[in-house]
Amino acid sequence: MPLGRRVRQIADYWPAGLVAVGCGLAMLALGVHDPAPATTREVSIVARQYGFTPNRILVDAGDVVELRLASLDVVHGFFLEGHDIEAEIRPGKLGFRLRRPSTGEDFHDVEEVSFVARRPGKYRYRCSVTCGTLHPFMQGELVVRPNIPYRAGVVGTWGVALSALVLMIVHPRRGGGWAEIGGGTSKRIDLLAGSARFQRLVKSRWFQFALVVPNVVILLFFIVAGLLGSPIGNRNIIVTVVWILWWFLLITVLVPLGGRVWCLACPLPFFGEWFSRRRLVTVQPGADRSESLRSGSLNRTWPRRLSGMWVQGFLFLLMCTMSTILVTRPALTAAVLGAMLAVALVIHAVFRRRTFCRYLCPLNSWISLYSMAAMTEIRSRDPAVCASCEDHSCVLGTSAAWGCPWLVNPSKLSRNNYCGLCMECIKACPNDNLGLRARPFCSDTVIHRYDEAWMAFIMITLVIAYSITLLGPWATVKEWANVTEMGNWGGFAIHSVAVWFASLVAMPALWYAAALIGRALGGGGDVRPKEIFVRYSYALVPLGLAAWAAFSFPLIMVNFSHVTSSLSDPLGWGWDLFGTANAVWRPLWPDWIPYLQIPLLLLGLAAALSSGAAIARSLYSSRRAAIGSLLPHGVVCSAITLVLLRLYVG
Amino acid sequence: MRREHLAAFILVIPIIVIGAVVVRYEPAQRPGHVRPGVMTFNLTGVAADGVWTLSDVNGLNYWWRHFKPATLYVTEGDWVEINLRSADLLHCFYIPAFSVGPVDIEPGHSKTVSFRASSSGVFQYYCTSMCGNCHFYMRGWIVVTAPGEDPVEPPAIACPLCLPDFGPPPETDRLVELGAYLYLQKGCVTCHGPEGRGGIENPNSTKATVPDHATTAQKFFLASPEDAEAFIELVQNEVDLTALKDPPEIERLAVVTARFANAEEIIRIGRYSAKLEPDGPVPPLQMPAWKYLVDERGIDALLVYFVSLYPWEEG
Incomplete structure (x- = not known):
């Protein structure tokens, strides 16, 4: 593309530039404020399992804060981000022990500590002495006003929303959409065509085995660690690596870049697949057509009625209802992972191919939904070749490759949702017509079933719920969610009902109301409300993925030293394999967390509105109708962004 | 089939190796456990029961088992080594009679204290950092017996707060x-x-x-x-x-x-x-x-x- 045309094309986006300048001015205006006269504030904070009282402290920039700390039950810590304060609070003592982390000094006894709240923003104070199961989530928040990062985020949200609107008005046919409906083939990079070595690797029968086996060994070791190791989550590798490191990598790297690439390496179906195939690396085509446990599996077909996403969606919700307990109890995590191994084995013995992964794995509902946004896909290179193909090796298998284990027809793939990236079809295709391709973010934009739409509602609601229970400062909510220790079953019922109601009823109802309003604004027409409701739900995919990423950054950054210390001492038995077991807990650049979260959320919103615009254009031919129908959904997406901003940085 | 056997081999070997490492370094079998002339005890602090226990506390039993306070029996003149761990939160271990500690024990950080049981008698060890409801009951006995004598039986320590009928x-x-x-x-x-x-x-x-x-x-x-x-x-x-x-x-x-x-x-x-x-x-x-x-x-x-x-x- 000639440079001149590119410049003109960029210049076409002047309205967005205008909005950006406006927002910039607004932000500048926010920075200018009458500083309140600095005062001295005396704050007494009382710690208990698992929260601080008060859990939110508001001060003005320049204030001197005099802090006293006490504990009500066990020894707690107090680590204030951005202010170089770490304390150890022992119950039954009037003072506390203080040190300045930056100096590396030892604790010394003090009665109180004072600091000047200089930089505006939100700073968390967290427990820094392992105090029980929910220790890693025990926190409160200090807000130094004016909270400029938060205000900037709010202005940014308005900016993104207005830019999207203006762009849709000015460029009805283009306007910010980087996605093409129906999975166009432009802007694709064929990853296999470029490198013969990579192609040989992917086509090797050892490829998947080599990726899975390390995970199988690690999983088995983790299960042993969960059962025999320390009962405290942050000292046990199964919790730190699975729920902190792996979950973070899945959300921020594996799914956005590779889509379902985790399914390629997942150890859970390993033993089941081994049992039903009777092969680890080679191919025995008879096995996946056998109806006998002697030569393969019974290869039954999963009941049609259960083949939607509903079962997995419910299982995922169930897991998430228990997740505060799950992610803090190594033995429970081990039991759940062990149970999944066992259930996968049984399902593989009875049902065809990867029935377990497709219809029962709770995580599939999460990965499947967000893989739509992923930047990797397996697709037919030339649909014409597939159309004239008669032997359907990719579905049926050959002597060199299994038929598609994921029960899809690879030659007709148009979305990522149910393709496990196992690469069997690439090995099978006699015409070499299946390609592994890189593509722009948010390329699959078609949701056309209720169950898939509901997954989008469930996932976005859950990330809000998690941000409240795990990352919030509310001890009561943690107590409700942590029922097996606290025994507050009434609270647990409130918590569970709220989560289920919000994700299954409230969020969809809100979306449906938006669909009805949108249809009216779009001038009715022959697009049914169901279609608006379901198709636009895709907007929640990029937004949700960004929200999950914003949620997972504090998890990994705050708890990273738990990961390194438990790698060195996986079972919490006092080993020290790499010399990091006894390292002092330190959050990793905690001051930077808001500056990662705000852009992530704004990018997610931009991607959501841009996908929404693309969907609107495919639904309506008139500009007015397209904008009108998208408007209420855009408002809901912006509102969700604002809620998350409030929780993270407000 | 050769490839299958190789694959199975590749799968099984690391499992065996890691299993062996875990068994080898399982705490009860840690090196030094049966060194001659040294009495070694593994004590784990459990806040829920307010005890230092000799039992192995792990993910399997922590949630449902009630642990008993440990009574340590040694002979006068023994060199006593105690490996200390915490199952849940910060405890503090102290034997004033032998000037051992007070030493902070955090979960996942094991510490070893040692002393010569220089005089016979019944002595108490304590947790000296408040660790919850049952903290004040968190203590136990060290019974040091002169060579050739029968050890005395110290009184039981039970925490009424930890009983369900409190x-x-x-x-x-x-x-x-x-x-x-x-x-x-x-x-x-x-x-x-x-x-x-x-x-x-x-x-x-x-x-x-x-x-x-x-x-x-x-x-x-x-x-x-x-x-x-x-x-x-x-x-x-x-x-x-x-x-x-x-x-x-x-x-x-x-x-x-x-x-x-x-x-x-x-x-x-x-x-x-x-x-x-x-x-x-x-x-x-x-x-x-x-x-x-x-x-x-x-x-x-x-x-x-x-x-x-x-x-x-x-x-």
């Missing part, structure tokens, strides 16, 4: 009853003895034993059962003692009031037990500051309960 607070507005409840519930009883009778040994403290509370009435200069009754009634009715214009018929009420305020303050801010021998160990039992743990009414409740304990008929 009920809810009494539904009464009588301060004395509330005080009696708090006395058990907050764990005062562990150091100050059942019904405030004291007598619990506090090694190397100037007082030798923890102060009793049965004589509180006397310490307050309350002269008769009637005076004590009247005083309890005053506190019960939340009368501001310092502002009394028309003092009731209690002898030396000003002294009583001053003594009472002094006692309140001791409960609020705690008290340091001074060392008898300046070079000796810190006395293990220290009065905590209850300011944040018991409210003002609760402190008064405890004090009038102590007043009510005085055995008047014995004179």
Whole structure:
């Protein structure tokens, strides 16, 4: 593309530039404020399992804060981000022990500590002495006003929303959409065509085995660690690596870049697949057509009625209802992972191919939904070749490759949702017509079933719920969610009902109301409300993925030293394999967390509105109708962004 | 098939190797466990039960099992090594008799202490960092027996707070009853003895034993059962003692009031037990500051309960 045309094309986006300048001015205006006269504030904070009282402290920039700390039950810590304060609070003592982390000094006894709240923003104070199961989530928040990062985020949200609107008005046919409906083939990079070595690797029968086996060994070791190791989550590798490191990598790297690439390496179906195939690396085509446990599996077909996403969606919700307990109890995590191994084995013995992964794995509902946004896909290179193909090796298998284990027809793939990236079809295709391709973010934009739409509602609601229970400062909510220790079953019922109601009823109802309003604004027409409701739900995919990423950054950054210390001492038995077991807990650049979260959320919103615009254009031919129908959904997406901003940085 | 066998081999070998490593370094089989002339114990602190236990505490049993406090039997002259771990939160291990500790034990950080069991007898070890409801019961015995003699059986230590039938607070507005409840519930009883009778040994403290509370009435200069009754009634009715214009018929009420305020303050801010021998160990039992743990009414409740304990008929 000639440079001149590119410049003109960029210049076409002047309205967005205008909005950006406006927002910039607004932000500048926010920075200018009458500083309140600095005062001295005396704050007494009382710690208990698992929260601080008060859990939110508001001060003005320049204030001197005099802090006293006490504990009500066990020894707690107090680590204030951005202010170089770490304390150890022992119950039954009037003072506390203080040190300045930056100096590396030892604790010394003090009665109180004072600091000047200089930089505006939100700073968390967290427990820094392992105090029980929910220790890693025990926190409160200090807000130094004016909270400029938060205000900037709010202005940014308005900016993104207005830019999207203006762009849709000015460029009805283009306007910010980087996605093409129906999975166009432009802007694709064929990853296999470029490198013969990579192609040989992917086509090797050892490829998947080599990726899975390390995970199988690690999983088995983790299960042993969960059962025999320390009962405290942050000292046990199964919790730190699975729920902190792996979950973070899945959300921020594996799914956005590779889509379902985790399914390629997942150890859970390993033993089941081994049992039903009777092969680890080679191919025995008879096995996946056998109806006998002697030569393969019974290869039954999963009941049609259960083949939607509903079962997995419910299982995922169930897991998430228990997740505060799950992610803090190594033995429970081990039991759940062990149970999944066992259930996968049984399902593989009875049902065809990867029935377990497709219809029962709770995580599939999460990965499947967000893989739509992923930047990797397996697709037919030339649909014409597939159309004239008669032997359907990719579905049926050959002597060199299994038929598609994921029960899809690879030659007709148009979305990522149910393709496990196992690469069997690439090995099978006699015409070499299946390609592994890189593509722009948010390329699959078609949701056309209720169950898939509901997954989008469930996932976005859950990330809000998690941000409240795990990352919030509310001890009561943690107590409700942590029922097996606290025994507050009434609270647990409130918590569970709220989560289920919000994700299954409230969020969809809100979306449906938006669909009805949108249809009216779009001038009715022959697009049914169901279609608006379901198709636009895709907007929640990029937004949700960004929200999950914003949620997972504090998890990994705050708890990273738990990961390194438990790698060195996986079972919490006092080993020290790499010399990091006894390292002092330190959050990793905690001051930077808001500056990662705000852009992530704004990018997610931009991607959501841009996908929404693309969907609107495919639904309506008139500009007015397209904008009108998208408007209420855009408002809901912006509102969700604002809620998350409030929780993270407000 | 050769490829299949190779694959199975690749799968099984790391599993066996890692399994072997885990078994090899399983804590009970840690090197040094059976070194000659060294008695080694693995103690794990469990806050929920208020014990240092010899059992292996892990993800499997922690959630449902009740652990028993460990009694360590050694022979005089033994070199004793104790590997300390915590199952849940920060504990502090202390054996004043052998000047071991106090040493902080955090989950996942094991520490080893050692000492020579130089004299025979029955000694106590403690947790000296408040670790929850059952903290004050978190102690046990070290029985050191002279060579050739039979070990004595120390009394059992059980934590009534950890028992399921330790009920809810009494539904009464009588301060004395509330005080009696708090006395058990907050764990005062562990150091100050059942019904405030004291007598619990506090090694190397100037007082030798923890102060009793049965004589509180006397310490307050309350002269008769009637005076004590009247005083309890005053506190019960939340009368501001310092502002009394028309003092009731209690002898030396000003002294009583001053003594009472002094006692309140001791409960609020705690008290340091001074060392008898300046070079000796810190006395293990220290009065905590209850300011944040018991409210003002609760402190008064405890004090009038102590007043009510005085055995008047014995004179």
